[in-house]
Amino acid sequence: MDTPVLQAININKYFLDPVRFRVLTDINFSINRGSFVSITGKSGCGKSTLLYVLSTMDTDYEGELLLDNETLGKKNNAELAIVRNQKIGFVFQFHYLIQEFNVLKNVMLPAMKLGKYANEVIEEKAMQHLKTLGIYDQALKNASQLSGGQKQRVAIARALINDPLIIMGDEPTGNLDKKNSDVVFEILKDICLQNKQTILVVTHDPDFAKRADRTIRMEDGKIISEL
Ligand SMILES: Nc1ncnc2c1ncn2[C@@H]1O[C@H](COP(=O)(O)OP(=O)(O)OP(=O)(O)O)[C@@H](O)[C@H]1O
Numbered sequence: 001m002d003t004p005v006l007q008a009i010n011i012n013k014y015f016l017d018p019v020r021f022r023v024l025t026d027i028n029f030s031i032n033r034g035s036f037v038s039i040t041g042k043s044g045c046g047k048s049t050l051l052y053v054l055s056t057m058d059t060d061y062e063g064e065l066l067l068d069n070e071t072l073g074k075k076n077n078a079e080l081a082i083v084r085n086q087k088i089g090f091v092f093q094f095h096y097l098i099q100e101f102n103v104l105k106n107v108m109l110p111a112m113k114l115g116k117y118a119n120e121v122i123e124e125k126a127m128q129h130l131k132t133l134g135i136y137d138q139a140l141k142n143a144s145q146l147s148g149g150q151k152q153r154v155a156i157a158r159a160l161i162n163d164p165l166i167i168m169g170d171e172p173t174g175n176l177d178k179k180n181s182d183v184v185f186e187i188l189k190d191i192c193l194q195n196k197q198t199i200l201v202v203t204h205d206p207d208f209a210k211r212a213d214r215t216i217r218m219e220d221g222k223i224i225s226e227l
Pocket residue numbers: 015016017018023041042043044045046047048049050204
């Protein structure tokens with residue numbers, strides 16, 4: 001049976017600067033566990049704004065969000081930070097790795113912050129992810145010493161370390177060439193298939209969008225089609 005992981009109910013959002021305008025209009029959808037969903041549309045249509053709302057990083061919206069059947073609207077910032085760290089993994093266009101830390105430490109950090117496991121357990125888990133992602137041999141290098149594609153794989157390992165229900169990406173391949181984009185796509189696809197984790201990716205790359213299980217297309221802050 002399909003289990004919803006993330007539900008957006010009548011989401012509307014306004015920006016006030018320089019004048020008040022509606023950036024998201026009546027957004028409604030539900031994403032099932034284990035699906036690979038892309039959000040696509042022209043530059044400026046509201047994709048990133050929507051992702052920031054869905055990821056709980058932006059709480060200034062109207063409507064309701066449910067993550068894992070839990071209503072998020074009434075949670076305060078500290079509670080949302082816990083939800084994010086436990087249930088959501090993030091992969092951005094620019095990986096935001098801590099350059100002066102080594103790869104292993106970068107991957108371990110979100111789990112150390114969560115404090116659920118001893119460091120030795122976290123290290124073992126991190127190494128396992130690095131192995132799966134084919135960058136095990138880079139573990140002790142500083143993040144600054146890696147190529148763009150390798151950095152993005154480290155960012156994926158970091159996103160996976162707390163076993164999130166959903167991994168959200170904002171243009172995760174935006175900074176990569178075709179070959180590395182394909183690798184990152186396949187890795188995300190595998191995560192979906194093997195671990196039943198859910199992937200939600202914002203992209204303006206039509207090839208990437210088409211290869212997802214489902215594509216949500218946006219225009220002027222509205223969903224115009226879902227395939
Ligand atoms: N903080 C802000 N204040 C006011 N307007 C904003 C703000 N952030 C974004 N916008 C505007 O909101 C609209 C949607 O922006 P958003 O970044 O969500 O688009 P996008 O679809 O992700 O674009 P791109 O593909 O270029 O990243 C744009 O018109 C943008 O100029």
